[in-house]
Amino acid sequence: MGIENLPRTIEMTESADGRRTARIVDQRALPRDLSYSDVKTHREMIDAVKTLALRGAPAIGIGGAAALALYAENESGADDAAALLSELETVAQSVSTARPTAVNLSWGVARALEVARVAAAGTAAASAVADALVSDVRAMIEEDEAANRAIGAFGAELLGAGTRILTHCNAGSLATAFYGTALGVVYAAHRQGKIDMVYADETRPVGQGARLTAWELGRAGVPCTLICDNMAASVMAAGKVDAVVVGADRICANGDTANKIGTYGLAVLARHHGIPFYVAAPTSTIDASLAAGSQIPIEERAATEVSACIPQGVEVFNPAFDVTPANLITAIITERGVFDPESV
Numbered sequence: 001m002g003i004e005n006l007p008r009t010i011e012m013t014e015s016a017d018g019r020r021t022a023r024i025v026d027q028r029a030l031p032r033d034l035s036y037s038d039v040k041t042h043r044e045m046i047d048a049v050k051t052l053a054l055r056g057a058p059a060i061g062i063g064g065a066a067a068l069a070l071y072a073e074n075e076s077g078a079d080d081a082a083a084l085l086s087e088l089e090t091v092a093q094s095v096s097t098a099r100p101t102a103v104n105l106s107w108g109v110a111r112a113l114e115v116a117r118v119a120a121a122g123t124a125a126a127s128a129v130a131d132a133l134v135s136d137v138r139a140m141i142e143e144d145e146a147a148n149r150a151i152g153a154f155g156a157e158l159l160g161a162g163t164r165i166l167t168h169c170n171a172g173s174l175a176t177a178f179y180g181t182a183l184g185v186v187y188a189a190h191r192q193g194k195i196d197m198v199y200a201d202e203t204r205p206v207g208q209g210a211r212l213t214a215w216e217l218g219r220a221g222v223p224c225t226l227i228c229d230n231m232a233a234s235v236m237a238a239g240k241v242d243a244v245v246v247g248a249d250r251i252c253a254n255g256d257t258a259n260k261i262g263t264y265g266l267a268v269l270a271r272h273h274g275i276p277f278y279v280a281a282p283t284s285t286i287d288a289s290l291a292a293g294s295q296i297p298i299e300e301r302a303a304t305e306v307s308a309c310i311p312q313g314v315e316v317f318n319p320a321f322d323v324t325p326a327n328l329i330t331a332i333i334t335e336r337g338v339f340d341p342e343s344v
């Protein structure tokens with residue numbers, strides 16, 4: 001049992017009819033089934049991102065770039081590179097707005113558009129632009145795994161023997177191409193024999209902790225105890241948590257960090273109990289264009305996520321993310337090292 005049992009979240013492959021596709025783990029089916037979907041068009045990719053079949057900031061960044069590659073490969077009828085580029089500029093708009101909070105999505109789309117621009121400047125053939133896009137998605141996948149392994153190595157240095165970690169949502173291999181950010185820290189520390197237990201918050205309302213983190217850690221052979229979100233305070237008070245490690249969807253210039261709803265509450269609890277609170281994320285999650293967390297767009301999702309059965313007339317507020325102020329974050333762990341949130 002180990003991380004070799006974890007699936008690759010997204011890969012560029014070829015389907016039986018010879019068309020290039022993005023093969024993704026369909027995370028809606030977990031933990032019941034480990035099943036894959038072959039995504040062939042940019043619209044199918046937008047749907048996968050919106051419905052959380054593909055989720056987690058780094059994974060949707062790669063998915064965004066893949067959407068442009070799929071459009072170029074399978075949908076465009078453009079005669080030449082210049083015509084394709086102009087179509088891609090329109091497609092990029094709809095892909096990068098599929099979900100608003102994780103900056104990685106628009107980062108991935110912007111990177112793909114730049115690759116297409118450079119390719120189109122050097123060729124007249126639309127097919128060469130498509131090839132360049134597919135190659136760059138493959139490069140992004142490799143870079144993402146390498147970044148996560150570096151995050152894991154830096155993060156493991158912060159932890160001592162017998163560490164008990166609390167994590168929220170799924171910032172694991174499933175949220176990235178492979179290995180994970182917060183769970184990357186766990187995997188690296190576990191390899192060094194430092195992890196006694198990982199407490200996984202259930203993560204209401206969608207249950208990424210219960211459905212995905214508990215499944216992933218089990219498959220990787222890391223000890224995991226599932227708790228409901230409202231149990232975190234008493235687990236900390238009982239002295240069972242040595243560090244909180246979470247992922248991020250967007251980190252502002254001042255270090256304020258958006259992550260799955262409930263993260264902010266955990267940071268407040270960690271401060272109260274004197275427990276270090278770490279954010280683990282690749283530098284592609286940093287958005288230096290935003291000065292502070294109040295400027296981060298927070299996605300609101302359907303009321304049916306909160307309850308399938310709502311009494312008539314009851315209003316539901318379902319923000320998918322919250323913002324943890326920089327002063328509650330002990331350190332931000334990136335692939336380039338460990339930073340004070342204010343200096344990130």
Ligand SMILES: CSC[C@@H](O)[C@@H](O)C(=O)COP(=O)(O)O
Nearest residue numbers: 055056057169171175247248260
């Ligand atoms: C490495 S993933 C970091 C974050 O994207 C993760 O913690 C999270 O909040 C995911 O939310 P989700 O709505 O499941 O995409």
